[in-house]
Amino acid sequence: MILRAGAALAATVLGIGLALVTPGVALAGPQRECRVEDRRMTELSGLVATESGYVVVNDGSDDPAARKIFYLDKKCQVTRTVSYPSRPRDTEDMGLAPDGTLWVADIGDNDANRDTVGLWRLPPGAKKPELFRLSYPDGAHDAEALLITPAGTPIVVTKTVAEAGVYEPVGALRAGRTTALKRLASVTLPITTTSNPFSFAGGLVITGGAVSPDGRHAVLRTYADAFEFDVVGGDVAGAITKGDPRQIPLPNEPQGESVAYTPDGTAILTISEVSRQPAGTAADLLRYAISGRPAPPPTTSLPSPSSKPASRAPSRAATTQARQETAEDRLPAGALITGGVLVLAAAALVGLLIARRSRR
Template sequence: MTEISGMVATDNGFVVVNDSADEEPRRRIFFLDAECRVVRTVRYPSRPRDTEDLAVDADGTLWVADIGDNDRARQTVALWKLAPGGGRPVLHRMAYPDGPHDAEALLVAGDGRPVIVTKQGGAAGLYAPTRDLKPGATVPLERVGQVSLPRTTTSNPFSFLGRAVVTGAASAPDGRRVVLRTYADAFEFDVVGGDVITALTRGRPRIVPLPDEPQGESITYSRDGRFLLTVSETADQPPGTEPTVLRYPVSSVAPASARAATPARTATPAPTATPTAAAGGEPSDDRERRSLVGVVGVVGLGLLLAGLIGLVRSRRSGQR
């Protein structure tokens, strides 16, 4: 499991999914014990496209977010829903109202409504179904808001782009907090009355730096809510590198308004467990570079315009 893209913590360990595994044996929902040994797997009844995140709601139902779309070409995205103790996930299809989006983050609101957070530069879009999901039907999504994350300077393999895109999300066990992560940082929002959308669109997050994780995509809360747990994809790391669960405390983090520009590294990661690594699938760095194309387009256009303006001003100054 070198491409873990989604993770949730359980009372006995973890549940994880791989990022668009090309080999059939890797297309599973994997249940792990506290030492990250596989103790159970659940197959999908049909082939998933690009599983990117996991969420669990109040009654223990597991949601698998099949929402990745690096090429922005999918007509529909999907959620797989697995009842507690169930052995067969149920597929629910959805369609964006404004064209395809790449996304890697899923949250479930207090009322059980799933919320997709897109992966794009600038403000990330928030999308939710317009009605109850129904197997065999495609339910329209609606844009319910957007979230703009504070800027940071946290070191990561993708530089400023890695600080700009959302790669995972999670809800605290008591539902009073949610967290979004980038390749560089975690942003924790307070939730009132289960209203996740208001929390993300109007709240001021606390920032937990996640410095220099190889390719950080997964995040979850510990079962007691005191820690954030993360794991990176490791498919393109040096031989022998295994995906490792890292733990960051969240009990004494300063508000974002005091830390957005230069976050202190108060959350130094400490390894807690090491799942078994296994190779396979398309190199994840290639996929991530493709998934960042949209971000490069937005940010690059701004840089290009700024450069052109500077060039014009320089030439005008020289002609005077």
């Protein structure tokens, strides 16, 4: 996948004219929520937030003690773990459905050689997750982002360089059978100037995703930034492929592959792999408050996909102002980078990703 993506990147960048942007959303943060110090969680790749704490998973791991679903309290201390009934291949993201069902996305495929990928489903009260196998219609893909729609439908977003594929199952998932995925569209996120360990490369791949608890927003992240979209009528795929993203800079996270909304939807949470921290012993769970997002009133149930927007959403004036600020911060395409530099950057990206993945 990396080689194919790298070969196509130069044409992609020159053809679609990716724009550089500067931060378009003011944030009050980040603030540290807590610190993960448990040595079983060294390659954190998936995160969800609950009223009582957090749930996390590692990506592919050779250590059986690390191949679990970890439940944490507000201090990032492990309160319980859930084991898989069989060995997962490469768990890269998580999602929480409106009914409380936890989904773990076993969708990583660094070498693009898996015939199927998987989703593990853990309903509330269940003692072990159930595996559902999925297959792409157009060959193997590496992916690290999972979005769960307000209706409970899982959406997979690939890690394809510059132009990620968006897929959903063609029908109901069934245990013991492989369900086909269908490609809905593609998504290309803006390139930004946000500082990150992978420089230009850090903004070209999607490493995580989440849907807000009220179903009105979705977020995709790279190694450099998060981008939030407004969701209308429960159409998450339409939002991320056709909507206008709002940038949330995530500067200098060591290797950020996780993102989640807080239960009240007023902030996003991120965490990096412990093994990529400077000291290699702990990882901070960070909170980025979303500007202009008031806390919602108490509710006993989540709105249906057809519900009309309530007071949780930003005001029309705030949304318009954020979009205007983002538009004003964009640089004209003619003032960006020459085609030759982009091609060189593409080649550098391929080498960087290959080197990074060679450690696994």
